[in-house]
Amino acid sequence: MERLKANEQKSGLPIDYYYLGGGDKNNADRGGQIQKVNLETLEKSLATSGPIKVISGQADLMFRAITDKQAAKLPTWNSELQLIEHSTGVLSSQAYTKKLNRDAELLADASERAAVSALLLTGATYPQQTLNNAWGLMLRNQFHDNLPGTSIPKVYEHSWNDGIIALNQFAGVYKDAIGALVQTLNTDVTGVPIVVYNLLSI
Amino acid sequence: MKFTGAKSLIASTQPLTLKYDTDIFSYNSYREDGYDDRNPRNEGHCGTMDGKGGTYPAEMIGDTVRMGNVTFAIGSRKVSDYNAVACLGQNVDLPKGTKVLHLLAAADEDMDVVFKSGNKELPLSIGGWTGYMGSWDNREFEGFVAELSYSLRNKLKTIHPAYIRNQRIAWSTSHHHLPTEDALYQYSYLFAYRLEIPEGATRITLPNSRFVRIVAMTVGDEGNAKALKSPFEDLKRD
Structure with a gap:
C-alpha cells in the first residue's frame, strides 16, 4: 500500500509491479519455479476484492496500459539506473575475470575477422565449432554474478578456467587463419620477409 | 560473397589408423569402462588416463575432432574397446612423403617427452588431461571452508600464484568420469600438436612414457604457418 501511495504521489498513477517466481527467495537459482504458497496467495488475491486490484499478466502489460497522457506526467530520473541491492560497487571486484572477459571479446573479434578472411581468400576451413565453443564459454562468464564479481570464490576458479580455455581457442583460430593468409603472400624477397597483420584495420 | 582469385590453398589431411592398446573413454552407463578387469586382456591392465579410474566422458x-584445417579421427568408445595408444617407445609407420604429423594427445600430468623421426629429435610438452x-x-584459507x-x-594460509598452461586445446569438456561418478568441474582436455617430419622419414618413434596417450594422428600440411607469438605474454609470471 505504501509503495502504491508513493507511486501515486510521484506519478499520479497508483500502480506497482512485482515479479512472480523470480529472485533467490523463490528459488530462481533452482529454476525459478513459482512456489505453491505464492501461487495460492496470488489466486486468493485475484479472487477477493480488497483495497488493491491484483492483475496477473505478462511483464509488459502494465507499461502498455499507460496512456501517452499519463506518461507525460511521469517523473524524470536523470541518474544511474543502479540496482541498489545487487552488484553495487563491484567495479573492482574480481578484476581478473573482467580482464579475461575483455581479452576474450577483443580476441573473438580479431579471430572472427581473420577466420572469415582466410575462408574467403584461401578456402581455409571456417572453424565454426571452435568459435561457438569459445563464445559459449565467454558468454557463460558474463552471467550476472560472475562478471560483476558477486559469485562465491569457488566459482571464480571455474570462471577463470573457462575464460582461459576461450582465449586458448580464439588464439588458436587466430593463428590458424593468419597462417593460412600468410601462405598467399609472396615472401620471395631479398633479406628476411616480415609479415605484419594489423587486426585494427587502421 | 565470392572473391575472384580465391582458391583453396589448403591441403587436406589424412587420419592414420592406429594400433590402439588402451581404453580411456567411458559412457555414463558404465563409468568403470577402462578400469575394470572383467574382460581380462593379454596386455594386462591398459585403461584409464591416470591408472586410477579417470576416463574421458x-x-x-x-567420431571426429576438428581443429582448424585438421581432422582427427576418434576410435570406438564402446565398453572394453581400445581407443588410445600408450607411448612405450614403439614405432608408428608414416605414409610416404609425410611432412607434417598432427597429434591429438594428453598425459596424466604435464609431461616433457621426446619423439624421434629420422635423425631428428622432436621434443614436446604433452599437457595433463585434467x-x-x-x-x-x-587464496587458500586456514581451517574448514x-x-x-x-x-x-x-585466516589466509597462502596465495597460490597465477599460471597459464599454453598447450593448444583441440577438445575440452567441464567434467570427467571416475569409476563411480561424474567428476564435476574436473575439466578434461585433448591437446593438438604439430610435428615437422624430416624429409624421407617413414616412421616416428614414440617416447617411453606410458601415461602419455595418443588419441589420434593425422598427416598432411594443413597450411598453418609457424605459430604466432602467444597472446598471453602479459599473463606470464616469474
Whole structure:
C-alpha cells in the first residue's frame, strides 16, 4: 500500500509491479519455479476484492496500459539506473575475470575477422565449432554474478578456467587463419620477409 | 560473397589408423569402462588416463575432432574397446612423403617427452588431461571452508600464484568420469600438436612414457604457418 501511495504521489498513477517466481527467495537459482504458497496467495488475491486490484499478466502489460497522457506526467530520473541491492560497487571486484572477459571479446573479434578472411581468400576451413565453443564459454562468464564479481570464490576458479580455455581457442583460430593468409603472400624477397597483420584495420 | 582469385590453398589431411592398446573413454552407463578387469586382456591392465579410474566422458565427444584445417579421427568408445595408444617407445609407420604429423594427445600430468623421426629429435610438452588450464592468484584459507561460502572468518594460509598452461586445446569438456561418478568441474582436455617430419622419414618413434596417450594422428600440411607469438605474454609470471 505504501509503495502504491508513493507511486501515486510521484506519478499520479497508483500502480506497482512485482515479479512472480523470480529472485533467490523463490528459488530462481533452482529454476525459478513459482512456489505453491505464492501461487495460492496470488489466486486468493485475484479472487477477493480488497483495497488493491491484483492483475496477473505478462511483464509488459502494465507499461502498455499507460496512456501517452499519463506518461507525460511521469517523473524524470536523470541518474544511474543502479540496482541498489545487487552488484553495487563491484567495479573492482574480481578484476581478473573482467580482464579475461575483455581479452576474450577483443580476441573473438580479431579471430572472427581473420577466420572469415582466410575462408574467403584461401578456402581455409571456417572453424565454426571452435568459435561457438569459445563464445559459449565467454558468454557463460558474463552471467550476472560472475562478471560483476558477486559469485562465491569457488566459482571464480571455474570462471577463470573457462575464460582461459576461450582465449586458448580464439588464439588458436587466430593463428590458424593468419597462417593460412600468410601462405598467399609472396615472401620471395631479398633479406628476411616480415609479415605484419594489423587486426585494427587502421 | 565470392572473391575472384580465391582458391583453396589448403591441403587436406589424412587420419592414420592406429594400433590402439588402451581404453580411456567411458559412457555414463558404465563409468568403470577402462578400469575394470572383467574382460581380462593379454596386455594386462591398459585403461584409464591416470591408472586410477579417470576416463574421458564418451558422451561428450564425436567420431571426429576438428581443429582448424585438421581432422582427427576418434576410435570406438564402446565398453572394453581400445581407443588410445600408450607411448612405450614403439614405432608408428608414416605414409610416404609425410611432412607434417598432427597429434591429438594428453598425459596424466604435464609431461616433457621426446619423439624421434629420422635423425631428428622432436621434443614436446604433452599437457595433463585434467586440472585447470590456468588460474589467477588463488587464496587458500586456514581451517574448514564450506565450498558454497566466503572465507570471511578464516585466516589466509597462502596465495597460490597465477599460471597459464599454453598447450593448444583441440577438445575440452567441464567434467570427467571416475569409476563411480561424474567428476564435476574436473575439466578434461585433448591437446593438438604439430610435428615437422624430416624429409624421407617413414616412421616416428614414440617416447617411453606410458601415461602419455595418443588419441589420434593425422598427416598432411594443413597450411598453418609457424605459430604466432602467444597472446598471453602479459599473463606470464616469474
